[in-house]
């Protein structure tokens with residue numbers, strides 16, 4: 304594969320690349336550049352996480368060395384989103400679910416290296432550098448960097464300020480050339496680009512994924528169950544959530560259904576070399592077949608594709624894609640029960 308193809312695979316379906324020139328140079332200089340993404344094991348994983356999985360498959364195909372960080376200590380530092388004694392169980396649940404998603408996205412999870420934060424974040428060199436950074440970074444700078452990631456509270460803890468500094472040090476500790484994450488991570492990695500060169504590392508090249516709208520319009524929210532599809536939702540639950548979703552005729556803005564189709568369904572169909580089929584009775588014009596998201600969107604905007612037909616088709620594709628993940632979670636009930644005992648633990652535990 305030539306450099307142009309590797310570049311295209313690496314950057315497609317992303318929201319932003321910082322910077323394209325640096326990425327180009329990296330491919331020219333290095334055969335196997337390293338990329339990492341970190342997930343803090345807090346709330347239950349949902350379909351929004353899935354959109355980053357197909358990209359991991361792209362990275363592998365582009366010949367990158369891919370690391371997934373299960374950022375256990377970060378999960379606790381973020382306003383104690385995960386209690387300390389649940390970190391291990393949540394990390395285990397995240398790792399297994401991520402492996403299942405990568406598999407479902409058509410890539411081999413064994414080609415990816417998994418690490419936990421505490422495997423290296425407690426090393427002496429790391430700790431020393433963290434203190435040096437803490438001494439040099441202003442509180443307002445650290446706060447600004449983390450503002451879209453760390454939860455706001457009336458009595459913010461010190462942990463939320465260490466958070467972006469540690470995420471910065473992770474880049475160097477994992478020897479990553481590229482940091483990949485949702486565009487909400489932008490503030491943190493811009494800080495990394497600024498300060499890491501003074502702390503023994505190189506400024507990371509950044510790839511940002513788009514953040515998807517929720518199904519009820521506006522942002523996807525961890526607390527609003529109807530705004531997102533969970534990975535263990537049954538086909539009936541998926542179809543019901545899509546049925547109720549915000550998807551006005553012809554409107555693209557804030558339309559979570561279209562975004563799911565664009566960033567989740569199409570990349571997977573492309574990889575399988577399949578097209579998107581909307582089944583319709585003959586009397587309503589018969590089936591519609593789309594080879595690309597752009598064709599589908601154009602039809603939707605022109606009101607050739609009705610929201611109800613789109614929702615039905617999207618629901619079926621999404622159910623089919625998450626089905627193997629749901630099955631794997633159903634087969635190991637101890638994972639969810641251990642990670643979220645209040646919701647899944649049951650009386651007996």
Ligand SMILES: N[C@@H](Cc1ccc(O)cc1)C(=O)O
Pocket residue numbers: 340341342343372374377452469470471473474484488
């Ligand atoms: N900040 C990421 C998690 C993360 C933690 C540490 C990292 O090095 C990278 C990513 C999140 O919001 O989930």
